[in-house]
Amino acid sequence: MKEITLIEAVNQALMYEMARDENVVVLGEDVGVNGGVFRATVGLSEKFGPERVIDTPLSEALISGMSVGMSVQGLKPVAEFQFMGFTYPGFDQIINHASRMRNRTRGRLSCPIVYRAPYGAGIHAPEHHSESTEALYSHIPGLRVVIPSSPARAYGLLLAAIRDPDPVVFLEPKRIYRLFKQQVPDTGEALPLDQCFVLREGKDITLVTWGAMIHETMQVAEKLEEEGIEAEIIDVATIKPIDMDTILNSVHKTGRCVIIHEAARNCGVGAEIAAQIAEKGLMSLLAPVQRVSGYDIVVPLLQLEKYYMPSVERILGHVHHIMEYA
Amino acid sequence: MGKALSGIKTRNYLDKSGKALGKIPKFAEDRSTLKDLYRLMNLIRIFDKKVVSLQRTGKMGTFATSLGQEGVSVGIGHALQKDDIFVPYYRDQGILYQRRVKLIEIMQYWGGDERGSRYVYNREDLPISIPIATQLVHAVGVAYAVKLRKQERAVLSTCGDGGTSEGDFYIALNGAGTWNLPLVFVINNNQWAISVPRAIQTKADTLAQKAVAAGIDSIQVDGNDVIAVRQVVSEALAKARSGGGPTLIEALTYRLGDHTTADDASRYVDKSDLDKAWALEPIIRLQSYLTKKRILSKKEEKQILETCKEEVDQAVAEYLALSPQPPEAIFDYQYANMPSALQEQKDELNYSLHPY
Numbered sequence: 001m002k003e004i005t006l007i008e009a010v011n012q013a014l015m016y017e018m019a020r021d022e023n024v025v026v027l028g029e030d031v032g033v034n035g036g037v038f039r040a041t042v043g044l045s046e047k048f049g050p051e052r053v054i055d056t057p058l059s060e061a062l063i064s065g066m067s068v069g070m071s072v073q074g075l076k077p078v079a080e081f082q083f084m085g086f087t088y089p090g091f092d093q094i095i096n097h098a099s100r101m102r103n104r105t106r107g108r109l110s111c112p113i114v115y116r117a118p119y120g121a122g123i124h125a126p127e128h129h130s131e132s133t134e135a136l137y138s139h140i141p142g143l144r145v146v147i148p149s150s151p152a153r154a155y156g157l158l159l160a161a162i163r164d165p166d167p168v169v170f171l172e173p174k175r176i177y178r179l180f181k182q183q184v185p186d187t188g189e190a191l192p193l194d195q196c197f198v199l200r201e202g203k204d205i206t207l208v209t210w211g212a213m214i215h216e217t218m219q220v221a222e223k224l225e226e227e228g229i230e231a232e233i234i235d236v237a238t239i240k241p242i243d244m245d246t247i248l249n250s251v252h253k254t255g256r257c258v259i260i261h262e263a264a265r266n267c268g269v270g271a272e273i274a275a276q277i278a279e280k281g282l283m284s285l286l287a288p289v290q291r292v293s294g295y296d297i298v299v300p301l302l303q304l305e306k307y308y309m310p311s312v313e314r315i316l317g318h319v320h321h322i323m324e325y326a
Numbered sequence: 327m328g329k330a331l332s333g334i335k336t337r338n339y340l341d342k343s344g345k346a347l348g349k350i351p352k353f354a355e356d357r358s359t360l361k362d363l364y365r366l367m368n369l370i371r372i373f374d375k376k377v378v379s380l381q382r383t384g385k386m387g388t389f390a391t392s393l394g395q396e397g398v399s400v401g402i403g404h405a406l407q408k409d410d411i412f413v414p415y416y417r418d419q420g421i422l423y424q425r426r427v428k429l430i431e432i433m434q435y436w437g438g439d440e441r442g443s444r445y446v447y448n449r450e451d452l453p454i455s456i457p458i459a460t461q462l463v464h465a466v467g468v469a470y471a472v473k474l475r476k477q478e479r480a481v482l483s484t485c486g487d488g489g490t491s492e493g494d495f496y497i498a499l500n501g502a503g504t505w506n507l508p509l510v511f512v513i514n515n516n517q518w519a520i521s522v523p524r525a526i527q528t529k530a531d532t533l534a535q536k537a538v539a540a541g542i543d544s545i546q547v548d549g550n551d552v553i554a555v556r557q558v559v560s561e562a563l564a565k566a567r568s569g570g571g572p573t574l575i576e577a578l579t580y581r582l583g584d585h586t587t588a589d590d591a592s593r594y595v596d597k598s599d600l601d602k603a604w605a606l607e608p609i610i611r612l613q614s615y616l617t618k619k620r621i622l623s624k625k626e627e628k629q630i631l632e633t634c635k636e637e638v639d640q641a642v643a644e645y646l647a648l649s650p651q652p653p654e655a656i657f658d659y660q661y662a663n664m665p666s667a668l669q670e671q672k673d674e675l676n677y678s679l680h681p682y
């Protein structure tokens with residue numbers, strides 16, 4: 001079987017689900033003839049036609065708002081925003097309508113929409129192309145926020161997101177779009193949306209992360225192994241609603257936790273996880289919970305962006321710090 | 327396409343072959359001005375090409391050239407006066423240069439160095455705006471401030487054809503009309519928004535007619551006729567400065583290159599359409615006129631190209647010799663007064679860089 005990249009896995013999932021369910025439509029800027037600026041929708045227009053693979057006028061408010069209308073009619077829109085930084089003109093419709101329709105109508109209408117957007121820094125992109133604002137969406141009741149970190153999880157989670165009866169913000173870590181390949185059987189099998197994935201088991205420390213930061217975190221675990229420290233790595237994957245059970249079980253076992261995310265620290269998703277550990281797992285802790293994150297600054301342009309990103313060294317520094325607690 | 331709205335006029339002075347269609351505007355009677363426009367369009371084309379080659383060799387980030395659209399940006403830049411205020415989008419190097427933004431600053435911005443938006447001379451202009459059409463709304467506020475202070479200045483803001491589909495575009499037109507602001511919008515209609523052709527943006531026959539609903543004047547101009555762009559924009563700016571209110575200008579041109587260095591237009595642009603568009607491009611157009619009128623000799627032309635090339639090479643050499651900002655600069659401009667929590671993060675970075 002051919003190995004594929006994360007972005008190809010997104011494409012494979014879209015292909016599968018469009019063929020399986022004629023209600024699935026794809027819409028966005030440049031998704032048709034061009035196959036998407038990152039090539040996520042390549043081949044879809046040829047296969048399913050321009051009526052189901054819709055090149056929209058350049059308007060995110062149109063994309064997000066018309067998805068609301070389509071979805072209440074029973075279509076399943078998979079809307080692409082070109083970059084996370086350009087979801088904001090569509091914010092209003094997501095926050096004020098997509099997330100609330102089920103509640104407002106006491107379940108009569110609902111919005112099974114997937115809002116896809118590439119997110120994150122580290123690809124030397126221009127200004128506004130490097131945001132990680134998953135916390136904004138995670139704050140909103142009624143939304144799910146899902147972030148895959150491998151080709152297989154991109155495939156399985158995207159299928160799950162499309163089949164989910166509620167709106168899902170599906171954020172794709174573009175830094176690892178093409179970083180590595182995996183075999184991803186095209187079986188149409190979805191992954192669970194409400195579960196973290198334990199990527200590596202260990203008894204000494206819990207490293208909680210998601211998206212592209214999985215990559216650095218894995219490297220950290222390898223270094224720690226050389227030092228005789230066994231790290232457990234949890235890929236949160238579904239950021240909202242978050243599967244705290246898996247995280248708490250792990251922290252209960254290890255007594256130590258470092259949360260790693262690329263987004264700015266203040267009110268980031270790491271804060272939510274740390275708060276829940278404080279609420280429900282405090283007595284298991286041997287050391288304070290640490291966050292390693294982007295700084296609370298605008299993501300720098302490309303020359304200095306590497307100083308913004310949580311590096312292997314920075315993560316290791318925090319791990320060493322809390323390993324010193326007896 | 328929808329019905330053409332009557333009353334939207336299209337202005338040009340040179341026909342496709344570079345022959346004057348009638349009386350040319352007064353400013354264009356000055357030979358040195360025409361030569362200057364010719365030089366500026368060439369300078370921008372040479373600059374763009376050079377920046378792309380820097381990008382290809384890893385010395386530059388993503389960059390958007392204005393290949394084929396130099397008539398639009400050079401014409402606008404030439405029409406603006408020093409005291410006017412410019413609110414750009416990202417394909418405006420021909421304007422930025424004439425606002426005295428240095429070539430090196432333009433390269434710094436696209437090369438990923440925030441210092442490229444410091445603008446040493448044109449202190450009141452806004453920096454390049456990448457989120458589509460957002461800048462147009464800022465221009466409304468800038469123009470409101472100018473009007474409030476009863477200054478005789480105009481504000482000009484640009485966007486692309488795709489940009490006219492964003493809510494912000496309509497919001498800006500409406501606001502400009504509401505307060506009759508000294509504001510000129512120019513659409514660089516290069517027929518493409520990345521891969522999406524102009525026809526998919528709107529059923530409206532012209533983009534200029536979108537001004538009608540906002541109650542403001544609008545006009546189309548042949549964007550490949552730099553004389554026409556210069557003239558139409560000048561008129562609109564003069565009107566704005568003297569209290570006559572806002573104007574929307576749709577400049578018709580064609581994007582002869584890729585959308586940016588991250589794009590491959592051969593995937594979606596028809597080769598024959600591209601060939602047709604090349605025949606209409608603005609530099610040849612003006613050159614034919616200047617040659618016919620014996621304003622520009624072969625020798626002068628060669629000289630112009632050489633000086634442009636020298637200027638660009640010089641700027642590139644300076645750009646390549648620049649040292650990056652110190653890493654801790656990423657913290658220094660978030661707030662006027664550094665919050666203590668942020669200072670802690672800055673210290674953390676500094677410590678990680680210089681632990682001893």
Ligand SMILES: Cc1ncc(C[n+]2csc(CCOP(=O)(O)OP(=O)(O)O)c2C)c(N)n1
Binds near residue numbers: 489520
């Ligand atoms: C709000 C927003 N959405 C999407 C993008 C991504 N994007 C960058 S340029 C572009 C096309 C713009 O086309 P047009 O307005 O015609 O300007 P042109 O680039 O052709 O000059 C798109 C979709 C963006 N920068 N901002």
Ligand SMILES: [Mg+2]
Binds near residue numbers: 487515518
């Ligand atoms: Mg365009």
